[in-house]
Amino acid sequence: MSWGHVSEYKRAIIHVDGDSFFASCEVAKNPTLRGKPVITGRERGIVSACTYEAKAFGVTTGMKLKQARELCPDAIVVPSDYETYSIFSHRMYAIVRRYTPQVEEYSIDECFAEITGTRRMQHMSYENIAAAIQADLTRELGMTFSIGLSCTKVLAKIGSKYKKPNGLTNIPFSKTAEYLKDLPVGYVWGIGPNTASLLNLHGIKTALQFVNRSEVWVTSTLTKPTIDIWRELRGEFVNELDTAGKQTYQSLSKTRTFTPPSTDLSYVFSQLSKNVENACIKLRRWNLAASEISFFLKTQEFTYQHVRIPLIIPTCVPQDIIKALGKDFVRIARPNTLYRATGITMSHLTDAHHIQLDLFGAASQTQSVQQIYDQVDALSERYGKHAVFLGSSLKAMQQDLHLGERGDIPTRVSTLFKGETARRRLGIPFLGVV
DNA sequence: TCTGGGGTCCTAGGACCC
DNA sequence: TCTGGGGTCCTAGGACCC
Secondary structure, X not given: OOOOOOOOOOOOEEEEEEOOHHHHHHHHHOHHHOOOOEEEOHHHXXXXXXXXXXXXXXXXXXXXXXXXXXXXXXXXXXXXXXXXXXXXXXXXXHHHHOOOOOEEEEEOOEXXXXXXOOHHHHOOOHHHHHHHHHHHHHHHHOOOEEEEEEOOHHHHHHHHHHOXXXXXEEOOHHHHHHHHOOOEHHHOOOOOHHHHHHHHHOOOOEHHHHXXXXXXXXXXXXXXXXXXXXXXHOOOOOOOOOOOOOOOOOEEEEEEEXXXXXXXXXXXXXXXXXXXXXHHXXXXXXXXXXXXXXXXXXXXXXXXXXXXXXXXXXXXXHHHHHHHHHHHHHHHOOOOOOEEEEEEEEEEEEEHHHOOOOXXXXXXXXXXXXXXXXXXXXXXXXXXXXXXXXXXXXXXXXXXXXXXXXXXXXXXXXXXXXXXXXXXXXXXXXXXXX
């Protein structure tokens, strides 16, 4: 390799990736499942994750459950249990943090960590440190992880994907070429179908061919995200780790597809209303208020109608938002049109505690409603989410109850999580209608 | 890939200003 | 009124991720 003069590990970055994470959590939670084909995603009708025992039958992520069951009739299919996955996720981060404070919680089943400079203290090579982390994770969490070690995030990510499950792939700078040689450029983290097609047009099929293009060509042909990836593939550290964790949201949204699709506009509106309520619950949990909302209706033909609405006074109260979007809903909703989904996005978020009162006291009504919501949230805390909900959401909520989307959530094995579990739902889903 | 849900960042282009 | 140049801010939409 001819480029650069980067030492093998100017920075040492690892990427940790849980193998079939959701399914592995189910097994760790319930050891009688070990060694069996387990599939998660029952509530969605498609495979969210599956154990390697299921994969051996040809089951893959994203496959319809019906097909999965045909391939693997003995499969144990369970609904997703995000509370449990989240607990294992935080345990994973905590274990990695024993080795370094520089940990980026990238997603529920992945993290990056910078271990630069820890060799002396650990009396180990970087590769052995990675192996030690991997061993701790497996021993303590009862599942396997695949780890990549290299000098940038993009290369570390290639490493963790290189050998799965339970792989540990070290890609020192001088060896990058052999890992990029046969790697289709579209497999690189951050290069999606669109950019891959563009690169293909220019004769670039593999990551190595991409890396070997000149800087002039790259910077004049591509956009910043892709240029950064090119640099990282060459071993140049560009993407800092985001170790601060999630402090707040830029935007926050709730979307729901309903089946079957419907032409009943009052029903469609109730779905939107329910999404608004859910989004507001999340806003309040983060002490945020939205200054702008946008909602959409999605037809059965997958066309969208979007409306953006600025709010004079930031709010986290669903009544305010439903009032604000009602007119536009009536304006854009077409009769005799099959709708399949609605969604709401809250943006321009501000701290809910610092909402400015306007001179005419228009915020005062919002404020008193907000006091009511303090009580609503307290009730939800005791009796479960949606113990209380808006009349405008009624149709959607009734359907959820009918379908058992909520309320029948089984109490999970909890001895494993003493002191860690969030409170359990108490099975009182419907207290009343405001 | 007959397509679920929740995010982030980047960029082109319009609005507006001097 | 037309013409010119240059800057900032904002937004819609694209692209990507898990």
